[in-house]
Amino acid sequence: MPHIYYYKSICVAFVMKDSLKSKMAAAASIPKDVMLGVPIITMTGQTEVCIENYRGIIEYTDALIRIQSKAGQIKVSGKRMQIEYYTNDEMKITGRIKSIEYC
Numbered sequence: 812m813p814h815i816y817y818y819k820s821i822c823v824a825f826v827m828k829d830s831l832k833s834k835m836a837a838a839a840s841i842p843k844d845v846m847l848g849v850p851i852i853t854m855t856g857q858t859e860v861c862i863e864n865y866r867g868i869i870e871y872t873d874a875l876i877r878i879q880s881k882a883g884q885i886k887v888s889g890k891r892m893q894i895e896y897y898t899n900d901e902m903k904i905t906g907r908i909k910s911i912e913y914c
Contacts, residue, residue: 848881849880850863850881851863860903860904860908860911862880862885864880865885865901868894869884873891873906874888874892875887875888876888878902882913884913887904888908888909888912889906889907889910892904
């Protein structure tokens with residue numbers, strides 16, 4: 812019977828779960844974004860970014876847009892930021908993009 816360390820076992824179990832899913836995705840030739848539900852971020856120059864596999868919009872101003880994803884929060888900051896469109900799966904942000912951060 813394995814020893815259970817509550818704090819570390821949660822972290823270890825989480826890492827092992829993602830690692831197992833990642834290995835399964837590779838073995839089955841399934842794209843990781845489909846298997847793990849991680850976001851896909853596509854940036855075109857400094858004026859456009861598309862985010863797929865997001866969960867929701869947390870904050871929306873002309874200088875900052877915060878997005879919730881399965882992997883955590885994504886901050887897109889810049890000037891004259893707008894969400895040009897969004898669906899359940901994808902969104903397009905336009906403006907003068909200065910940075911994209913994972914939180």
